[in-house]
Amino acid sequence: MQIWQAPKPWQVGLVLIVGVIGISTASIFVRLAFAAVPEVSSVGFSLVLSAARLTISAILLLPAWHHLHSSLPSRTSVYYALVAGICLALHFATWITSLAFTSIAAASTLVSSTPIWVALLSWLWLREKLSLITLIGIGLALVGGIVIALGNSGVDAVASNRLLGNFLALLGAWMYSLYLLLGRKAQQEGLGLGSYIAIAYTTGALILLPLPGIFGASYTGYPLIVYVYILLIAIFSQMIGHTSLNWGMRWLSPTFVTLAALFEPVGSSFLAYFLLDELPGRLTLLGAASLLVGVACAIVGARQK
Numbered sequence: 001m002q003i004w005q006a007p008k009p010w011q012v013g014l015v016l017i018v019g020v021i022g023i024s025t026a027s028i029f030v031r032l033a034f035a036a037v038p039e040v041s042s043v044g045f046s047l048v049l050s051a052a053r054l055t056i057s058a059i060l061l062l063p064a065w066h067h068l069h070s071s072l073p074s075r076t077s078v079y080y081a082l083v084a085g086i087c088l089a090l091h092f093a094t095w096i097t098s099l100a101f102t103s104i105a106a107a108s109t110l111v112s113s114t115p116i117w118v119a120l121l122s123w124l125w126l127r128e129k130l131s132l133i134t135l136i137g138i139g140l141a142l143v144g145g146i147v148i149a150l151g152n153s154g155v156d157a158v159a160s161n162r163l164l165g166n167f168l169a170l171l172g173a174w175m176y177s178l179y180l181l182l183g184r185k186a187q188q189e190g191l192g193l194g195s196y197i198a199i200a201y202t203t204g205a206l207i208l209l210p211l212p213g214i215f216g217a218s219y220t221g222y223p224l225i226v227y228v229y230i231l232l233i234a235i236f237s238q239m240i241g242h243t244s245l246n247w248g249m250r251w252l253s254p255t256f257v258t259l260a261a262l263f264e265p266v267g268s269s270f271l272a273y274f275l276l277d278e279l280p281g282r283l284t285l286l287g288a289a290s291l292l293v294g295v296a297c298a299i300v301g302a303r304q305k
Contacts, residue, residue: 019242019261042097062198094171103165137297140291144288
């Protein structure tokens with residue numbers, strides 16, 4: 001039997017950095033794809049990107065279906081996974097669409113507020129108590145979210161409908177929070193993590209695939225570079241980025257990895273500035289700082305509990 005040796009600290013750190021960079025690039029690739037087809041409907045094309053990203057990820061997870069067939073999960077756990085897939089589809093659809101209407105800094109920060117909503121939903125749905133530091137974090141995050149929503153984005157040419165874009169990003173955070181909680185329930189009912197992800201991703205892809213046609217969009221006829229961006233989103237941002245963070249949890253505390261993931265909006269904002277010349281306004285930066293500090297408090301509070 002082969003014994004795996006623990007990686008060196010610098011190796012774990014390097015993988016974690018790659019993971020953060022990976023998830024930070026998603027919004028950049030989406031914005032670049034938008035720029036490649038400026039004449040196409042924002043909503044319809046956003047759904048094309050969402051469906052393609054989730055479909056490619058679902059295809060890469062096909063081997064997990066063999067384990068699902070052999071493990072015979074309970075019907076309740078499968079129901080949770082199916083509903084989670086619907087929430088995941090709505091998450092991608094709303095967040096990617098938000099990037100057509102608001103700044104990358106605002107969209108990436110608002111969608112990173114997921115731990116706040118997970119804490120609130122756990123309190124409302126699962127009757128879990130909230131610690132004092134979590135409550136403080138929720139308050140800071142809510143103040144930050146309000147400042148982002150009302151403040152000037154600083155990129156008027158990109159933020160064509162700032163309030164709509166910010167709301168869609170927030171809705172994306174809500175949907176992802178439900179996805180995580182439903183995943184927890186599914187696994188508590190006996191469904192393995194790999195099987196849960198396979199069902200959820202496949203369900204989400206099937207939900208999204210027909211939607212672009214309803215909004216007059218097509219999967220064909222775009223410049224080659226658009227399909228390159230789609231592959232980069234699915235492989236680099238999704239599979240490499242998120243897989244690196246999940247791998248990091250094996251060697252580091254979940255709290256540390258989750259806090260490291262909060263550098264996504266920071267990384268996205270820096271990349272947007274250097275690659276797209278997109279500089280967020282002062283209020284957006286102030287609100288983002290308050291929101292991220294609040295999310296960090298909520299994460300630490302949840303782990304302490």
